[in-house]
Amino acid sequence: MSAAAAAVDDARARPADAAMAFVRRNGWTLGLLAFLAVLLVYTRAIQPTYGVTGIQGLAISVLPLALASVGQAIVVISGGIDLSIGSMMALTSVVAASQMKGQGEEFGVGIVIAVLALGLLLGAINGSLVVLTRVPDIVVTLAMSFVWAGCALLVLKTPGGGAAVWLKELVKGSLVNEWVPKAAIALVIIVAVIWLPVQRSRLGLSLYAIGSNQLAAFRSGVSVGRTKLASYMLTGLFAALAGLSLTANTGIGTPVPGPYTLTSVAAVVLGGVSLAGGRGGVAGPIVAVVILQLLRSDMTFLNVNTNLATVANGVILIGVVMFGSLIQMRRARA
Amino acid sequence: MSGVASAPSAPSARNPWLTATAWRRLFRDRPILPLLALLALLVALSELVRPGIVNPNWAGFILRTAVPLAILAGCQTLTMLTGGIDLSVGAVASGSGFLVATLVGDQGLAVAILAAVVVASLAGLLTGIGVGVFRVHPLIMTLGMGLVVFGLANWWQLVMVQTGGGTPDELRWIGSGSFMGIVPHSLLVFVPLALVILVGLRRTGYGRLLYAIGDNPVAARLSGARAWQVIVLLYVISAVMAAIAGFLVSGLTNVASVTLADSYVLPSVAAAVIGGTSIMGGRGGYGGTIVGALILTVIISLLSSLGYPEAVRQVLFGAIIVTVAAAYTRITAES
Numbered sequence: 001m002s003a004a005a006a007a008v009d010d011a012r013a014r015p016a017d018a019a020m021a022f023v024r025r026n027g028w029t030l031g032l033l034a035f036l037a038v039l040l041v042y043t044r045a046i047q048p049t050y051g052v053t054g055i056q057g058l059a060i061s062v063l064p065l066a067l068a069s070v071g072q073a074i075v076v077i078s079g080g081i082d083l084s085i086g087s088m089m090a091l092t093s094v095v096a097a098s099q100m101k102g103q104g105e106e107f108g109v110g111i112v113i114a115v116l117a118l119g120l121l122l123g124a125i126n127g128s129l130v131v132l133t134r135v136p137d138i139v140v141t142l143a144m145s146f147v148w149a150g151c152a153l154l155v156l157k158t159p160g161g162g163a164a165v166w167l168k169e170l171v172k173g174s175l176v177n178e179w180v181p182k183a184a185i186a187l188v189i190i191v192a193v194i195w196l197p198v199q200r201s202r203l204g205l206s207l208y209a210i211g212s213n214q215l216a217a218f219r220s221g222v223s224v225g226r227t228k229l230a231s232y233m234l235t236g237l238f239a240a241l242a243g244l245s246l247t248a249n250t251g252i253g254t255p256v257p258g259p260y261t262l263t264s265v266a267a268v269v270l271g272g273v274s275l276a277g278g279r280g281g282v283a284g285p286i287v288a289v290v291i292l293q294l295l296r297s298d299m300t301f302l303n304v305n306t307n308l309a310t311v312a313n314g315v316i317l318i319g320v321v322m323f324g325s326l327i328q329m330r331r332a333r334a
Numbered sequence: 335m336s337g338v339a340s341a342p343s344a345p346s347a348r349n350p351w352l353t354a355t356a357w358r359r360l361f362r363d364r365p366i367l368p369l370l371a372l373l374a375l376l377v378a379l380s381e382l383v384r385p386g387i388v389n390p391n392w393a394g395f396i397l398r399t400a401v402p403l404a405i406l407a408g409c410q411t412l413t414m415l416t417g418g419i420d421l422s423v424g425a426v427a428s429g430s431g432f433l434v435a436t437l438v439g440d441q442g443l444a445v446a447i448l449a450a451v452v453v454a455s456l457a458g459l460l461t462g463i464g465v466g467v468f469r470v471h472p473l474i475m476t477l478g479m480g481l482v483v484f485g486l487a488n489w490w491q492l493v494m495v496q497t498g499g500g501t502p503d504e505l506r507w508i509g510s511g512s513f514m515g516i517v518p519h520s521l522l523v524f525v526p527l528a529l530v531i532l533v534g535l536r537r538t539g540y541g542r543l544l545y546a547i548g549d550n551p552v553a554a555r556l557s558g559a560r561a562w563q564v565i566v567l568l569y570v571i572s573a574v575m576a577a578i579a580g581f582l583v584s585g586l587t588n589v590a591s592v593t594l595a596d597s598y599v600l601p602s603v604a605a606a607v608i609g610g611t612s613i614m615g616g617r618g619g620y621g622g623t624i625v626g627a628l629i630l631t632v633i634i635s636l637l638s639s640l641g642y643p644e645a646v647r648q649v650l651f652g653a654i655i656v657t658v659a660a661a662y663t664r665i666t667a668e669s
Contacts, residue, residue: 133660136613138419142600143655150648157645262421262477275471307488314481321475322468329469 028272028324029284036291043294047301052178054297059181060171062293063245064089065260065267066187069285070195071238072264078231079211079277080130080137085239086261087148088122090254092243094152097161097253108164116240122148123236127229145261152255159254167248183245187286190241195282198234207231212278266317267292272324292316361665365610368665369625372658376632384639390516396631398510398518398586402427404627405524405579406598407605408531409572411623414606415535416548416565417615418465418472420572422457422480423602427580427595429487430454431501434581435590436494438502446502451577457483458573459566466565487592501584509585520582527578531620544568548615604655605630610662629658 023030043050068085075082096115100108130140171183198204206227209217218224242260247253270288273280292313299309361368381388406423413420430450437446457479464475501509512518535541543564546554555561576595583598584590609626611618633654637647 129656129660133656133663135656135659135663136607138613139604139607139659140656142603143652143659145600146648146652146655148652150645150650150652153643153645153648266474266477269471269474275473305489305492307485307492310485310488311482312485314478314485317481318464318470318475318478321470321478322464325469 026281026283029281029287032271032284032287032291036287036294039291039294039298043298046298052174055179056174056181056183058290058293058297059183059187060249062290063171063183063187064242064249064258065263065293066286066289067190067238067242067245068260068264069267069271069289070191070282071235071242072268073271073273073280073282073285074195074207074238075137075231075235076265076268076273076275077211077277077280078207078228079214080228080231081141081265081275082126082232082235082239083138083141083261083265084122084126084145084148085235085242085264086257086259087145087152088119088236088239089243089246089260090257091122091148091152091155092119092240093246094156094161094253094255096244096247097163097251098156099161100164100167100247101160101162103164105164105166108167111164112167112244115244116237119236119238119240119243120233121236122239123233124229126236127232130232131225131228145257149255149257152257156253156255159252161247161253163247163251167244168251171245171248186245191282191286194234194237199281203227203230208278210277263292270317270320358665365662365666366622366625368662369609369622369629373625373629373632376629376636380632380636380639383636387639392635394512394516394518396628396635398512398520399635400627400631401518401520401524402579402582402586402595403598403601403605403631404624405527405575405582406595406602407609407623407627408528408620409575409579410602410606411609411611411618411620412531412535412544412568412575413472413572414548414611414613415544415615415618416568417551418476418565418568419603419613420461420476420569420576421473421599422461422476422483423572423576423579424596424599425480425483425487426454426457426573426576427583427598428592429483429490429580430577431505431580431584431594432487432491432590432592434505435501435584436490443502443504447581450581451574454573454577455570458570461573462566462569465569466562484592491592501588501590505581505585506588507585509582510588520586523578523582527575528620528624535619540564540567545616548617550616601630602627608655608658608662610666 043054047054068089072082072085092115095118096111099111099114103111126141126144129135129144130137133140169182171186174181175185198207206217206222207230209220209222210224210227214224217227246258264285267288268280268285269275270292271280271282271284271286273285295312295316296309299312300306304312377388380392406427409420409423430453433450433453434443434446437449441449461475461479464470464479465472508519508523510518535544543554543559546557546559547561547564551561579598580595583595587594605626606618606623607613607626608629609618609622609624611623633651634647637650642650
């Protein structure tokens with residue numbers, strides 16, 4: 001017994017084994033990163049001109065879905081699901097665009113802060129409905145997706161509005177080195193400032209705990225209701241950030257929700273977050289979003305029929321998830 | 335204060351039908367009763383805001399619109415009983431309706447319908463294998479299969495662009511026609527189908543297996559149920575039902591397009607949930623779902639007769655679903 005414990009201590013002490021443990025824990029994300037690297041090389045091979053412009057375009061087009069997927073990942077990790085993300089993005093985007101139109105640059109700062117607060121509020125409404133009514137998350141957020149989409153239509157009937165110049169500049173172009181797009185920096189900063197502190201904190205532990213086993217978490221003194229509420233508020237915040245990035249990308253707000261809700265669920269699962277909750281992180285989903293977008297642009301370049309590209313997306317989604325569950329089944333048998 | 339409170343409770347001690355607990359118990363044992371009450375309330379409300387609107391024609395219209403929704407909600411009910419969900423019904427239904435419209439010109443109706451049903455069952459078979467054998471989460475599996483079917487239907491549309499036909503007359507007859515302008519022809523399809531589902535869920539071994547697997551998969555496996563076979567068959571059934579709904583929708587709207595039934599997907603989940611089927615599996619039934627589909631159809635018709643803009647309608651629709659689901663959960667909660 002003590003010999004075994006000593007062996008474990010030894011293993012922890014050796015850096016090579018520590019690295020192995022890290023690889024094992026983040027195997028899925030590292031695999032995705034390796035796949036992304038291969039895909040980038042392949043992209044470069046089929047489009048020799050793919051370079052700075054391509055990377056910048058990629059980063060900008062990825063940003064809204066990446067933020068939405070981080071939001072979805074947080075709520076899925078804590079055992080829920082949010083099918084209203086796309087509608088919340090539409091609502092926050094049209095609110096931002098309609099209020100910023102024709103206003104000064106400084107006024108835009110206030111609007112952005114107000115929209116982020118709105119995101120928190122929308123998330124809080126979703127979360128408290130889930131907690132108070134005890135109706136399954138998927139049903140509540142499905143119904144609320146109608147409510148938020150309707151509110152978006154009330155704010156703006158047709159696509160329109162405007163965006164402050166600094167907001168648009170925030171995601172356009174590159175910083176320091178031309179290979180580092182501003183949109184990617186924005187994504188990293190947002191995740192580092194909002195999610196990482198939460199993940200390291202008591203709240204983060206509680207989020208994983210209620211996702212992994214709600215009853216056990218409750219018995220260990222986690223306030224399940226409050227934690228669930230917090231997870232939905234975080235998701236609302238990220239949906240608002242995603243909505244703002246939509247406005248920043250396009251310069252306007254569109255009241256009809258894009259295909260972000262279900263795509264974010266797909267990205268979260270591809271990114272190694274278990275739909276059963278309690279497992280995974282936000283890095284995997286982000287990499288998965290980049291891969292999906294790069295695949296799409298490659299297929300466009302190769303002149304693959306867009307309909308077959310949709311088929312390919314579905315096949316990839318199913319295939320990767322099947323592969324993941326096969327690995328898990330083998331592990332469970334071994 | 336206490337005198338006021340105790341006064342009404344005195345007679346209720348004699349008559350058990352007047353106590354809140356008795357009502358709660360009744361609703362818990364017969365969850366379809368509050369749903370029927372809600373439906374009656376909504377019909378009364380429709381009559382109240384638009385006097386004269388409730389007449390046989392209106393009832394025929396509601397039934398005609400509710401039938402495809404009720405069939406698609408049946409797909410959700412069956413899959414939800416095992417703890418699953420079928421988000422591919424929209425793509426499968428639209429694809430089947432579209433396939434029939436493109437094939438009917440050259441091949442005749444019977445062949446066209448047979449082809450569409452075969453294609454739908456193939457999609458269902460693949461979904462079932464993914465969910466049952468490879469244990470892919472049903473949400474993801476049906477989402478991916480929906481993308482595959484939608485993409486293939488679009489591709490087929492490009493292939494068939496020269497020959498493209500319209501909705502065949504027979505489908506229009508069954509989808510939008512009615513006997514004496516009141517009793518919709520689509521009931522000819524729906525009533526037998528609904529009876530098969532209702533009886534099948536209650537009286538057949540397969541139906542009981544669906545409940546068993548959803549309620550406790552481990553216990554079902556230990557008692558000898560081969561879950562994967564049940565689930566593969568389940569998703570084939572669901573896809574065939576979606577195809578049937580697709581035929582009816584294309585007959586109802588007289589349009590054949592690859593996105594025809596997409597707008598039915600979320601309401602079909604909502605109808606099953608309002609009807610009391612638990613999305614966690616093991617609880618519910620088709621009777622409630624049918625009433626749920628009727629309730630949603632009446633709500634939609636009520637909201638549009640009030641003349642609200644689309645935005646307000648959407649907000650109210652969502653709010654009503656949350657409210658009904660919450661009230662239902664509260665009423666039927668075991669405590």
